[in-house]
Amino acid sequence: MKSSSVKAIPIKGFTQALMGHFSQLIQSRRRRSYVYARLLLLGCLSLWMLTGLVLPAQRRSAAAAEVELARAANPWSFASFPVENFQAYTSPFGYRQSPFGGEQFHYGLDIAAPLGSYIRNWWEGEVIEVSDDSACGTSVVIESGEWQHIYCHMQGYVTYEGGSRVMVDPGGNIRIREGGTISTGQPIGRVGMTGRTTGPHLHWGLKFESSWVDPAMVLRAMYDDQQALR
Numbered sequence: 001m002k003s004s005s006v007k008a009i010p011i012k013g014f015t016q017a018l019m020g021h022f023s024q025l026i027q028s029r030r031r032r033s034y035v036y037a038r039l040l041l042l043g044c045l046s047l048w049m050l051t052g053l054v055l056p057a058q059r060r061s062a063a064a065a066e067v068e069l070a071r072a073a074n075p076w077s078f079a080s081f082p083v084e085n086f087q088a089y090t091s092p093f094g095y096r097q098s099p100f101g102g103e104q105f106h107y108g109l110d111i112a113a114p115l116g117s118y119i120r121n122w123w124e125g126e127v128i129e130v131s132d133d134s135a136c137g138t139s140v141v142i143e144s145g146e147w148q149h150i151y152c153h154m155q156g157y158v159t160y161e162g163g164s165r166v167m168v169d170p171g172g173n174i175r176i177r178e179g180g181t182i183s184t185g186q187p188i189g190r191v192g193m194t195g196r197t198t199g200p201h202l203h204w205g206l207k208f209e210s211s212w213v214d215p216a217m218v219l220r221a222m223y224d225d226q227q228a229l230r
């Protein structure tokens with residue numbers, strides 16, 4: 001499973017699980033308005049992606065801009081699925097019974113994958129935090145414009161090098177330095193069992209303008225855009 005090349009992972013074969021997640025939401029009448037609110041938010045997010053991609057394109061050559069504009073019509077297709085060897089979505093975003101007791105809000109999406117599977121950066125950005133001393137375990141937070149993406153329960157640990165904090169996973173050949181820039185699809189860690197977890201999975205959290213967003217909603221948008229480009 002060793003792979004260190006930079007490549008975005010397309011979404012394929014995950015639709016069944018995602019469709020299930022969405023139809024479950026839509027079937028529940030109590031939550032219908034919640035679903036509409038989510039769709040409205042998704043529309044706003046897409047608009048933000050679109051303006052962010054189209055404006056820089058105007059400054060480039062006509063041919064390059066044409067390609068960019070075509071792809072910008074499907075902006076979410078640029079993103080990478082965040083983990084290799086997908087097995088299942090094991091816990092959605094929202095209220096749930098905590099495996100450790102009581103009800104809690106789960107601020108992310110749990111994606112099960114075998115121990116050691118590579119985690120890949122969803123969207124290019126800057127590393128704003130590496131950590132290994134919370135329930136999130138060994139983790140990395142990356143900022144891309146108004147977005148923050150959080151990856152928890154990875155292998156490895158945090159150390160200091162020349163005054164900066166670095167997340168190191170020697171077995172996976174991973175070194176993630178705070179303040180560093182990470183490309184879309186770049187390996188940023190491997191699935192582990194650090195922090196509060198009952199099995200190997202990636203806990204993936206997404207924030208837009210400081211508010212938590214359901215990652216499944218973003219995966220759905222990515223899937224739709226990737227299909228549109230085929």
Ligand SMILES: [Zn+2]
Nearest residue numbers: 108109110203
């Ligand atoms: Zn989780």
